[in-house]
Amino acid sequence: MPRKDSLAAAAAYFDAGGFFADLQRRVAFRTESDTGAATPALEAYLREEMIPPLVALGFACEVVANPVPGGGPFLIARRVEDPSLPTVMTYGHGDVVSGQDAHWEEGLAPWALTARGERWYGRGTADNKGQHSINLGGLAAALEARGGRLGYNVTWLVEMGEEAASPGLHAVCEQQRDKLRADLFIASDGPRVSAARPTLFLGSRGAVNFSLRLRARPRGYHSGNWGGVLVNPGTVVSHAVASLVDARGRILVEALRPPPVTQAVRNALASIAIGGGADDPEVDESWGEPGLSPAERLVAWNTIEVLALGAGSPQRPVNAIPSEAVAHCQLRFVVGTPWQDLRKIVRAHLDAHGFGQVEVEVTLTGAATRLDVENPWVGWARRSIEESSGQRLDLLPNLAGSLPNDVFADLLGLPTLWVPHSYPACAQHAPNEHLLAPLAREGLQIMAGLYWDLGEPGLAPWAAGRLAQSASTLS
Ligand SMILES: [Zn+2]
Numbered sequence: 001m002p003r004k005d006s007l008a009a010a011a012a013y014f015d016a017g018g019f020f021a022d023l024q025r026r027v028a029f030r031t032e033s034d035t036g037a038a039t040p041a042l043e044a045y046l047r048e049e050m051i052p053p054l055v056a057l058g059f060a061c062e063v064v065a066n067p068v069p070g071g072g073p074f075l076i077a078r079r080v081e082d083p084s085l086p087t088v089m090t091y092g093h094g095d096v097v098s099g100q101d102a103h104w105e106e107g108l109a110p111w112a113l114t115a116r117g118e119r120w121y122g123r124g125t126a127d128n129k130g131q132h133s134i135n136l137g138g139l140a141a142a143l144e145a146r147g148g149r150l151g152y153n154v155t156w157l158v159e160m161g162e163e164a165a166s167p168g169l170h171a172v173c174e175q176q177r178d179k180l181r182a183d184l185f186i187a188s189d190g191p192r193v194s195a196a197r198p199t200l201f202l203g204s205r206g207a208v209n210f211s212l213r214l215r216a217r218p219r220g221y222h223s224g225n226w227g228g229v230l231v232n233p234g235t236v237v238s239h240a241v242a243s244l245v246d247a248r249g250r251i252l253v254e255a256l257r258p259p260p261v262t263q264a265v266r267n268a269l270a271s272i273a274i275g276g277g278a279d280d281p282e283v284d285e286s287w288g289e290p291g292l293s294p295a296e297r298l299v300a301w302n303t304i305e306v307l308a309l310g311a312g313s314p315q316r317p318v319n320a321i322p323s324e325a326v327a328h329c330q331l332r333f334v335v336g337t338p339w340q341d342l343r344k345i346v347r348a349h350l351d352a353h354g355f356g357q358v359e360v361e362v363t364l365t366g367a368a369t370r371l372d373v374e375n376p377w378v379g380w381a382r383r384s385i386e387e388s389s390g391q392r393l394d395l396l397p398n399l400a401g402s403l404p405n406d407v408f409a410d411l412l413g414l415p416t417l418w419v420p421h422s423y424p425a426c427a428q429h430a431p432n433e434h435l436l437a438p439l440a441r442e443g444l445q446i447m448a449g450l451y452w453d454l455g456e457p458g459l460a461p462w463a464a465g466r467l468a469q470s471a472s473t474l475s
Helices: 002-015 020-027 040-056 127-143 169-175 233-244 264-267 294-299 337-353 374-388 408-413 437-455 462-474
Strands: 062-063 074-079 087-093 114-116 119-121 153-159 184-187 198-200 206-215 304-311 324-333 359-366 394-396 417-419 434-436
Touching: 002 020, 002 127, 002 437, 020 040, 020 127, 040 062, 040 074, 087 127, 114 264, 119 233, 119 417, 119 437, 169 408, 184 408, 198 374, 198 417, 206 233, 233 304, 233 324, 233 337, 264 294, 264 394, 294 324, 337 359, 374 417, 374 434, 374 437, 374 462, 434 437
Parallel strands: 087 153, 087 184, 184 417, 198 394
Antiparallel strands: 062 074, 074 153, 114 119, 119 434, 206 324, 206 359, 304 324
């Protein structure tokens, strides 16, 4: 009976307009962080929108300055019922990408929450103000239903620089490691696989951007006078790329291929369809690793992509052998790939294939994470979410895209559960960003259910978090 009370309190908050009013005020803060400057709105958002409701729920709040100059502040909020109880940590970001004010549909604006049918428009509605507001509402509902006592501790970390590549996040988590000690991590960001059903994802793929470049000589030479006796950098770099990945997108460098897809991951992905949305491209069935389904290729495998190619002047070709050529490439990868050694691996591969003169430069890296799909927390969360929503959920072992989840999974050693409340067509990072009202209402109930279930004696597998933590301290 009382579990229902938790969900009912969350739905009542939505139905009475409380959630809309809270989100409306939050959207009005111009918390752009990708403009290169930390504006006063970033800290104001924490002080005026996050701290008061958290204090009302019994949290002790602390604003932590960013150790990286120009980076936005952090909020660490802790609600400790008893230090001997386990702790769940959550995370959200209050900063947004630039408003792109001039490009919204007639009658819409980034800083004014506007409801049109089921869509609630405004910058941050999907990414991430709407999502952490849902989690805050869900927590408040569970606390109300529990009569003010959850049976576990809660820590909130709110970042104000996620859209600027999270400057200082790693450093702050390292500095504040004791305050951030926890047993489980649950947060919300990104889209569901489909608006129709809840999604649970457990980590993300990582990415390494790298460039292959051949600088043959300081200038180009006439192809009639010199073609046939001068190395052509365009030809050589094309072949260097072709030695890494074949014409059907299959990775040819053994060390950059992921470990085999496990049966548990296959099972999780068996019911997940890729694409099919109104704006989605047609999936190319013959592209990528043979023998894998599209979901397996996207979520559970690695890919080498050519992001940009350059030689000569493609806009206006001339009859000359270009002086140099470059291919900007990217490896998207899953856990178990030795991505830290990418430069060394690619270097050795190129040397072995006769491309010793092609330079390799790594320009950007981000780790991959994935909680084991057989971790007891995964089954626990699935049961809770399916009970609250009355629907089967999509379990994604990891997002195909990237998130700074390694800070939580690797640095803090937490089992990470992500419960997104947005959907693929939400126009995240673009004009007309929006949240779907029915998903917000369902999301509030899902979170109220999770926060309720964490406090059910004997139901939540808290020991699994402790195990993950000690395993990561050992490694
Ligand atoms: Zn974003």
